[in-house]
Amino acid sequence: MEDFVKRWPITPLQKGIMTAVLELGALVGALFAGYFADKYSRRYSIIFACIIFSIGSTFQALAQNLFHLFLGRAIGGIGVGALSMLSPLYMAEISPPEVRGSLLALEQLSIVLGVVFGFWTGFITRSIPGPMSWRIPLGVQIIPGIILGLGCLILPPSPRWLVLKGRDADALKSLARLRMRTQEESESDSLLQIELLEMKVETELIQKTFAMDGDKSGFKTELRAWGRLFSKEYRDRTLVGVLIMFFQQWSGINALLYYGPTLVQSIGLEGDTVSLLVSGGIGIVQFFAVIPAIVYIDKIGRKPLMRLGSSVMSASHMSIALLVLLFQDDWASHRYAAWIAVGGIYTFTAAYGVSFGPIGWVLPSEVFPLSMRSKGVALSTASNWANNFLIGLLTPVIISKSPSATFVTFSAACFLAYLWATYSVPETANVSLEEMDEVFNSAAGKEDSHIKAQIEEDLGLKALIEDLANDR
Numbered sequence: 001m002e003d004f005v006k007r008w009p010i011t012p013l014q015k016g017i018m019t020a021v022l023e024l025g026a027l028v029g030a031l032f033a034g035y036f037a038d039k040y041s042r043r044y045s046i047i048f049a050c051i052i053f054s055i056g057s058t059f060q061a062l063a064q065n066l067f068h069l070f071l072g073r074a075i076g077g078i079g080v081g082a083l084s085m086l087s088p089l090y091m092a093e094i095s096p097p098e099v100r101g102s103l104l105a106l107e108q109l110s111i112v113l114g115v116v117f118g119f120w121t122g123f124i125t126r127s128i129p130g131p132m133s134w135r136i137p138l139g140v141q142i143i144p145g146i147i148l149g150l151g152c153l154i155l156p157p158s159p160r161w162l163v164l165k166g167r168d169a170d171a172l173k174s175l176a177r178l179r180m181r182t183q184e185e186s187e188s189d190s191l192l193q194i195e196l197l198e199m200k201v202e203t204e205l206i207q208k209t210f211a212m213d214g215d216k217s218g219f220k221t222e223l224r225a226w227g228r229l230f231s232k233e234y235r236d237r238t239l240v241g242v243l244i245m246f247f248q249q250w251s252g253i254n255a256l257l258y259y260g261p262t263l264v265q266s267i268g269l270e271g272d273t274v275s276l277l278v279s280g281g282i283g284i285v286q287f288f289a290v291i292p293a294i295v296y297i298d299k300i301g302r303k304p305l306m307r308l309g310s311s312v313m314s315a316s317h318m319s320i321a322l323l324v325l326l327f328q329d330d331w332a333s334h335r336y337a338a339w340i341a342v343g344g345i346y347t348f349t350a351a352y353g354v355s356f357g358p359i360g361w362v363l364p365s366e367v368f369p370l371s372m373r374s375k376g377v378a379l380s381t382a383s384n385w386a387n388n389f390l391i392g393l394l395t396p397v398i399i400s401k402s403p404s405a406t407f408v409t410f411s412a413a414c415f416l417a418y419l420w421a422t423y424s425v426p427e428t429a430n431v432s433l434e435e436m437d438e439v440f441n442s443a444a445g446k447e448d449s450h451i452k453a454q455i456e457e458d459l460g461l462k463a464l465i466e467d468l469a470n471d472r
């Protein structure tokens with residue numbers, strides 16, 4: 001990296017801006033992608049986002065001046081932000097409810113795999129002489145972008161989006177492909193028919209409710225739809241989506257990832273390699289921690305994982321804060337204390353990696369009903385990027401004032417997360433996306449359940465279920 005530092009000796013402020021432009025770009029990408037996802041399909045929006053991301057990465061890898069780098073990070077950020085809302089949205093819509101949590105947790109697996117690859121690529125190439133030391137790590141990001149974009153061409157479209165567009169026959173085809181049934185089987189398979197009808201009932205219900213709002217297109221309606229996220233019916237779900245991301249970020253995970261080396265120095269460890277190894281290790285611990293989450297998230301549920309995770313996270317931060325407070329003036333004669341603190345960082349990371357890491361990506365995409373989903377996921381993802389941005393901005397300031405206060409702040413946030421997970425979040429494991437209303441006790445409002453029963457009857461869902469019950 002010597003070449004980079006010599007070529008562009010940037011000030012701390014420029015460094016801050018360089019970090020921030022990606023997150024701000026991502027915030028914009030996350031907020032706007034929902035519109036495209038509803039209008040032009042989930043898959044095409046993913047492909048488009050991959051193209052934007054690749055353009056951004058190309059600018060970065062071939063940068064001839066600092067402006068190219070800033071621009072590349074901002075453009076790439078838009079792609080990253082869009083993808084971070086589009087992927088869980090699409091995945092939630094194609095997954096069967098029994099394994100939806102596990103499949104969505106794969107998002108986290110891929111994110112941390114990216115973190116690990118990113119970190120170690122930079123670590124390995126940093127000693128190559130010349131500009132390749134930084135052009136290579138900036139360039140390799142294009143590879144996963146291209147794989148994702150091309151891969152999307154062979155994936156089936158989201159059946160829920162097709163239902164939203166009134167393309168029921170195509171939705172059945174896509175559902176058949178996803179559930180590995182032939183076209184003939186899909187015509188007679190009652191379970192598949194029920195799944196499709198449930199999607200239709202949900203869409204009709206929402207459309208009936210929206211129809212009461214008057215005109216159907218245009219800027220005003222779009223605004224009104226965003227506003228609906230804060231209405232009585234959806235407020236609880238919006239809060240779940242926004243707060244899970246708030247707590248995910250304020251747990252301090254990115255403070256460790258971005259400022260790991262500085263933090264580790266604050267607990268008395270020295271030398272570039274040691275600190276790089278410690279912060280590089282954080283990615284690896286996250287990677288291994290997400291594996292049990294994938295296995296257990298649907299079996300034991302989201303809530304127990306979040307409660308266990310946040311309590312261990314809070315305790316780990318608190319013990320590091322205490323160690324820092326006790327030994328910060330004389331780490332040299334308390335090396336063991338410094339290593340216990342490093343152990344605390346890893347324990348925190350493991351607890352985060354099995355809970356708020358993956359669940360941050362699971363909850364937002366499953367709590368919203370179909371026609372509010374893209375906006376709900378967009379807002380939750382925007383909360384991720386906005387809080388991520390704040391962490392990047394504020395952590396160095398708090399560290400410079402007091403390293404122990406930094407850990408106390410994150411410990412307090414994790415404790416609040418524990419209370420929130422215990423008292424405010426409903427369990428969503430094994431609930432189909434269509435049954436989520438009942439979990440949130442919202443559209444189950446009397447009038448809505450009446451309309452819903454009527455639609456179920458009109459569309460033949462009731463009869464189909466009765467038939468199925470009689471056959472058994």
Ligand SMILES: O[C@H]1[C@H](O)[C@@H](O)[C@H](O)[C@@H](O)[C@H]1O
Pocket residue numbers: 108111112115248253254257286356357358360384388
């Ligand atoms: O879930 C991810 C993951 O844990 C990453 O390591 C972190 O950088 C992201 O901000 C977060 O959203």
